[in-house]
Amino acid sequence: MMRGDVDLPGRRSHFLGALLGLAVGDALGMPVEGMRASQIRRTFGRIREFMDAPWRCLKAGQWTDDTKMMLCHARSIVRTGGVDPEDTAREFVRWFESGDWRGMGNATYESIKRLRAGVPPEKSGERGELAAGNGVAMRIAPVALADCDDLASLKEDCRKVGIITHDHPEAVAGATAVAFAVAKAVRGDLEPSTILRETVEFIGDCEVSRRLLLASAFLQKGMEVEEALVRLGTSGYVVETVASAFFCFLRSPHDFEETVVRAVEGGVDADTTGAVAGAISGAFNGLEAIPERWRAQVEAADEILELAEGIFSLKTGGRRR
Numbered sequence: 001m002m003r004g005d006v007d008l009p010g011r012r013s014h015f016l017g018a019l020l021g022l023a024v025g026d027a028l029g030m031p032v033e034g035m036r037a038s039q040i041r042r043t044f045g046r047i048r049e050f051m052d053a054p055w056r057c058l059k060a061g062q063w064t065d066d067t068k069m070m071l072c073h074a075r076s077i078v079r080t081g082g083v084d085p086e087d088t089a090r091e092f093v094r095w096f097e098s099g100d101w102r103g104m105g106n107a108t109y110e111s112i113k114r115l116r117a118g119v120p121p122e123k124s125g126e127r128g129e130l131a132a133g134n135g136v137a138m139r140i141a142p143v144a145l146a147d148c149d150d151l152a153s154l155k156e157d158c159r160k161v162g163i164i165t166h167d168h169p170e171a172v173a174g175a176t177a178v179a180f181a182v183a184k185a186v187r188g189d190l191e192p193s194t195i196l197r198e199t200v201e202f203i204g205d206c207e208v209s210r211r212l213l214l215a216s217a218f219l220q221k222g223m224e225v226e227e228a229l230v231r232l233g234t235s236g237y238v239v240e241t242v243a244s245a246f247f248c249f250l251r252s253p254h255d256f257e258e259t260v261v262r263a264v265e266g267g268v269d270a271d272t273t274g275a276v277a278g279a280i281s282g283a284f285n286g287l288e289a290i291p292e293r294w295r296a297q298v299e300a301a302d303e304i305l306e307l308a309e310g311i312f313s314l315k316t317g318g319r320r321r
C-alpha cells in the first residue's frame, strides 16, 4: 500500500461511517452488555432497535465508554492535527474528571488514575494478564482514519496510544488489527476474501492472529454466526472480541445492519463487539449503509460526524467532493 495511490477525497462517507458505525454498534449493545447470547434471545428475541437501560441510567441510542474513548482520540487528532499520546492522555483525564464514565474498564480506570498522579502516558498503562482487554481495539478507529495512508505510522501510533491504558502486546495487536481493517476500508482497498490473511500478516504471530485464523476457518466452513461467536468468544478479552467482530463483518460484509445486530446478539461484552464490528463495517460500507433510524437516534451523532469530517479534512486538505 503506497501513499497517494488512493482517491481519498472520494472516501468522505467512509470516514463518517467508521466513527458513526462504532457509536451505533456500541449503543445497540449497551442494554444487553453482560448478558449471555441465550439469555438475550429468550428475553428480547432479535436486537434490531436501540433500547432504554434504566438500570444504568441510559436511554435508547446512548452509548458507553467505547464511544467516550473514541471521541477522546478523535478530538485530540482534530485539535493537534495528528496522533499525539500526551494530548490523548489529557483527553482521557478530562473524561475521567467529568464523572460520566459509562462503564469504564478496570485497566483504563487504573491507568488514568496514574496519569492524574503525574505518571507519563508511556508508563501509565496497566500491565499483566488483566491488561489483555479490548479497551484499545474498541476505541482505535479515529487513529486508523488519521493514519490510513501510512501503515508504518498506524502500527506505531496504535502502540503509543494503546499503552496509555493497556500495556499488553495482545491488547495492542488487537487494536492494530482493527485499525488495519478500518484503514483499508476507508481507503477502499479492503477485500473481504483476503482481509483476514492480510491482517494476520500485518500484526504478526500472536494470540489475536491465531483466533483470527480460527475465524477464517469457521467462515470457510459456512458456520452460523451464533455458533461461531460461542466458539470464538465475546468476553472482554481482546482476542475474542476482535475475532468475533471480524467474523460478524465477514459473514455479511455488505450489510451493516446484519453485522452489528449479530455482533450484539453474541452477548457478554456486546457493546464492544458491536462497536468494533460497527467501525469496520461502517468504514467499509460508508455512512449511507447505516440504517436511517439508527443515524437519527444515536447520541451525539452531529458531534461524531463533525469530528470524522475534521479528520477527513486533515487527510484531504479540506477538499470535498
Ligand SMILES: [Mg+2]
Pocket (backbone or CB within 6 Å): 064, 065, 066, 102, 103, 271, 272
Ligand atoms: Mg462499553
